[in-house]
Amino acid sequence: MALLMKNQRLFFFFLVCLTISTLGAHSELLYNHCEKNFTQNDILQSNIGNLLIDMAAQSTLRRYAISSFGGGGYEAVYGIARCDGDMIHTACSACITGAEHDILSICPGSGAVHAWREKCYLHYDVTNFVGKWERTYASVWRSTTKAEDPKAFEQGVAELMGEVMAEAAGAPDSTLKYKSGESSLKGYCDGNVTIYGMAQCTQDLCESECNLCLESSLEVMGKFCGGNVGCRIFGSGCVLRYEIYEFLTVYHTPGVEAPAPAPSVVAG
Template sequence: MKNQQVFFFLLLFVVSLPISTFAAESELLYPQCDQNFTQNHILQSNIDNLLIDMAAQSSLRRFAISTFGRAGYDAVYGVARCDGDMSHEACSACITGVEHDILATCPGSGAVHAWREKCYLHYDVTNFIGKWDHNTPAVWISASKAEDPKAFERGVAELMGEVMAEAAGERETLKFKSGESSLKGEYSDISLTIYGMAQCTQDLQESECIQCLESSLKTMAEYCKGSDGCRIFGSSCVLRYEIYKFLWLDDAVVAAGVEAPAPAPSIADGH
């Protein structure tokens, strides 16, 4: 029930604020701080070491899975994820930034979820690794509507189905897949390309990943129907579609290892 309350509160928060009030890619969006503790120097040391390890892993792999401490006593478990279009350098900078933010925002917390626009970090004193976390703090919805809603929704459903299946089945690294679909000549007279992506955290097996993505797709269908852009922020997975290229994959700056500017978020502004 707590997660549902957080989700609905932040959903209303997101769709009612103007775009100009939202944080840039380099700022913390949705911190959640739980399991407060005091005067446990061993646990705090394990959290500090975990964060250092996850920052180091993300610079090499663009994700991190880490554990420090003794199970059942002072152990802490962590997962970090960057969007699959980020360079190693940009990912490391994003995760390191999240860590700095949560040390200030969530002092003495044994469980933290923290999002920036293009990366996410979660640590907990309870072992969650390999388990689908149902936490969904926000949905970003475009204020613009599709000209041909039925054709557009069919195109979105087909594209999302493809990228979800491929992301869940991806075994080597990022559990990330992007794609595009043209409506012209197939569903509608409108010439339009839809761009989409799906990604899970790397600790999930295929079955857990697809369950998470399917749940996000249901949320997308419920809240984003007819909108020409939608983004689901989740703990274990993310899902997004737009009618513009929002990924950095084709950016020569990223290929050179330099952080590119973040795409403009698609947020309904209460019109």
């Protein structure tokens, strides 16, 4: 079910035949990568613990976090956390906290960790990466269903993703670098088809770095998802997604999270 490929320092995990039960587990860890293992170092371990606590607290207020502990010394650690732009604050904090519990169990003694849940992402490292687009890890989920008119569909996807990417990258630094949208392909085959899309960068990236990340992800999307009716790119610095169904969470009552959205990838 999974194929691991390496291309220009980007790693892509293809999961093209996922079941609904697998995709529904949106509260669980999807992917993680642990590296830079260290031996007993109480100061560094304490800094990592403080960093994770601070990022969980920040995400409750802002749905993202940028933090560091250690004052730039040998035991310094840096971190970011990001939740999808459609999440409410409490759900974001729960997602980040869950990711922290996951990595403390799975990656003990690691000086660098990437952790992806379906709706949030967490990364810390003993090397300062904040503000830099890190072309390291990504995963691609794609639908196994092909569009009936691939050329028209791909054009519609390109136009929509171009719009949401530009607005996400150009968003003010004080807000989430996130944008969603939809586009209707009128007269498509036997009827109209609506494409839903979103783009988001981690908050630490400036507009130019965010653009680089999104454009690279769009290139991957075109290469590996061309003609597929759904595609999702998880990355270290940004995420892209389009579907032919409404996948964003809708909150009907303030403070109350709506039921989980439909599966992230349409099984063919």
